Amino acid sequence: MAEQRCPMCGKPNPEDLEVCQYCQARLKPLTAPLGETIRPGDEPTKKSTAELERVLPEWLRKARNADEDEVDQPPPTGELPLGGAPPSSLPGQSAQPHPETSDLLSGLTSQVNDEEDEIPEWLANLRGSAPASEKTEPEAELPDWISDVSAEADSEIPLPFLGKPEELSAGSGPEEPLFSTAEEEQSDWLSELKTEAALSGLEADTGAEDAAHLPLGSELPDWLGGLGAEGPAAGETPAAPALEGELPDWLGGLGAEGPAAGETPAAPALEGELPAWLGGLGAEGPAAGETPAAPALEGELPDWLGAEGPAAEETPAAPALEGELPDWLGGLGAEGPAAEETPAAPALEGELPDWLGGLGAEGPAAEETPAAPALEGELPDWLGGLGAEGPAAEETPAAPALEGELPDWLAAAVGELPSAEAGSSQTELPDWLSGPQPEGAVVPGDEIQPPSPAEPQEIPDWLTSLPTAETPVTESPSPFADLVPPAEMPPPAFVEEPALDEMEAAFSAGVPDWLASVAPEKSQAQAEDSAFVDEAAIAPGSLPSWVQAMRPVEAVVSEAGTDAAGEDMVTEGPLAGLRNVLPAGPVFVPTRKPQAFGLKLQAEEEQQANAILLQKMVEAESEPKPLTSQPLLLSERVLRWVLSVLLLLLVGLPLLARKPFTPQSSLFPNETLATVQVVNALPENAPVLLVFDYDAGLSGELEATAAPLVDHLMLRGARLVIVATKPNGTLLAERFLARTQSQHHYQAGVHYINLGYLPGGSAGIAGFAQNPDGAMPSVWQGQSVWQMPVLQGVKRLSDFEAVAVLSDNAEGAQAWVEQTVSWLEGKPLLLAVSAQVEPVLRPYVDAGQVKGLVGGLAGGSAYETVNGRPGLAYHYRDSLSMGLFVSVIALALGAGWSLLSAWRSRREQKAFEV
């Protein structure tokens, strides 16, 4: 199967595919094949207007469909709807308006069914040359506006884009059709153009040999010249006026200018009506001697305009051109050129778009000259001039006429274009007009020769900047220099690529004559040595900044490098002809090999060792450690139990013995002896305050310690007044007396009195010391104790003969000492305390505040020994001794063992640290 290459990605695709299977780009253009180029002299290629249906906007399609219903309705007289020219105005036909030409594109509809449906009628009429007879029908369907324009060839048809506003308003109102008939409306603008053309001096600038040619004529592109040539065909003189009478002025002038060879006056007239830029266009085409130039000019025009240029002998080119033009333009081209059309016409039409291809096709046909005038009678002046350019050699005057009516900007552009006589005036079509070139066509390289300025003050810069064949590109800035060639232009954002391709095909289908004359011959040439490559041809300054920014930077592109010389140039796609372009994705090959970097971490041996160590530590953290179960029998518990057993045994067993085995100490403490002396000095039946200030926990020691003292007091007959500074003191006092002093048979209330609990701590002691009966208003059997015989004569603290405090804590004893000494008035204060507080209270003894002190079991034992009355202390002496002995031994052994263990552990720790 044959393959076709995708213009975008360049990959081969099957022939039958319409869309690339790789990049989804359209392989086959909708309108015209990109690869085809229209050359001057080529036969117009037949095209089906149905293809253009898809290109047309929706509103246009609807309009066409609506107008098809009005085919039978003749267009209103004097008004040329925008739809199109009457078919009768088509070349080769009567001037009667065609019922189907109310629509601008009605020719498309007719041409759909037409066998040759290639060039619309109106376009064929524009060309000025009568199309083939079989083409008359479709060609009859010129849009009304064009037919009117042709009819108004002699009238001043204001070009809507060139006339003054007031001139335009006269010609067309809001409700009036845009284009009025030539007879009824002659816009001032077109008259101006005519005037301008006459005054512009284009005639002097053209340098045309034929004085009938306006200077602008040499500058007119072929498509305009062809219009002028089309119109003023010799045999079409009647048609031209007729056509022009129907067409708006601006179109009629074109028709009048072109076709009539005998209307050389018409041509000037037309050109006088047309703006200068259009007049020149007409002047270009119709010169007989310019027929070679016409093809040449057309050869330079873009394809879509080139069809207009060719001379009458280029009739063979007309069919070729028409074949390439869109259908709606093909009719025009088909109408104009006769079979005898010169090859230039077909070639030109091949370059022109369809809508303009008819113009070229119309022009070159000598036998179609009747059609040309007819067409040009319909066409506006500017288009009529184009028709006049092509077909008739004797229509050279039309060119000047046309040129005289062309606007300045166009006249200048046309004037810069190579004249028909020059032949060599291979003005270069601007790139945007030259359209997409076939493969190998050097569109970017085309040098756009600016047209010679006919009227500098009137021709716009963009037109003046058009390069001409005569003038080098660098001489003057081309108005089109800012424009990017179509091949260079980025695709419009709003146009899909297929649509873009279609547009490009549409525009490339035909080039007007005047543009064909502008375009250089080598617009179809290869792009290798194009001027685009040459920086001098297209100066950077001529391009707009935004285009400049889009251009590839040569420095970067060149840095990327090209492997081969031939690979720099892009040969296909929208960037064809560009160099140093970044290739597409699939084709992209990195120019530089990426630098290889090792993934291995560069670490020193020490770092690696530390990393390994850290890793081990981390792993060790996650490793489960076995739980150390504690033994049921611990050394601590064993030791405690052993000590407990020993103490219990050794302390308890001596209690069972009848006789103590512990020897009695021969050394008696002085404080104990002093106590004995104090008690011995008490008078008999003296009131003694006995204070119980101990808890039940140490009651055993205190009972054993205080028993000999109380016994001695009882032996002395003292009246005991018991006061407790603890809540349980009262009960403990009773227990004490009952357990230790039962032999004395002391009775409560008689021998002793228990006043109870004295609250308040130090404050209570102080209060009792200051006012005993006020602090302790006790009642005994309903009687105030202070009235009892036990407390007879006791009102103050100093009334007590002695105060004995039994305490197991230092604070209580201190409080009694501190609070009562000043109130005792020399009365002795005796203390019977636990062995643990004896050292703390000894200063008081040494200070003389305490007269006697009995401390612990040892003191009680000594007091019993001195008093000669054994008691609890005597019985507890063996237990005490054994307890002390075990404690001493345990302490010694334990401390030694602990010391040794500590020393060994330290030694081991030091060894480990070392």
Place this chain on the structure above:
Amino acid sequence: MKRLLATAFAIAFGLIVVLGYFIPLPLFAYLRQEIILWSIILAAFGVLVGVANLLAVHLEKIRRRQSGYIYSLLLVLSLVITAAFGFLLGPQNPGLRQAVEAVIVPVEASLMAILTITLLYACIRLFRRRLDVMTVIFLATAWLILLGTAPLPFAEIGVLNYLLRPWLIHVPAVAGARGLLIGIALGTLLTGLRILLGADRPYGGK
């Protein structure tokens, strides 16, 4: 306002009591005595408030069925019964005395006995925990004192019993005790002054 009144009362009464000691005026003496007697009464009520608070706490614990509320129940019952017997029988009642002798004295005495074992064991393991000069001195002193407190079962160590122990008690111990007592006295004095000046407010407030 409340804090201000409390502070004012504390300072006023404190000054009166102090002045009563330094100014031998009968008024101040009388006021002093009265204020002290009032403190005795307040202290007595404080004991009752303490008992009531103890009762309330344990009753709450019993009500919420917290952990160990059984012991709280036993405590409350014991308190109520003992109080009832005391109110009814009097403190000299032999039955009530039996409750004291059979419960209170053995319980507290047992705690003291356990304390003895614990202290002895702690002294034995003292070197394992802390080995320094002070620890050695401490243990040595305790050993000597224990050894010289009473005659040993088999014999009496005269040096210990008649020289070393008496010297340790009468000299180092008394010296330390005196220093301790002086410090306590000074602290007590300073605390009293701070309260009298309003610097310390143990009764609440800033």
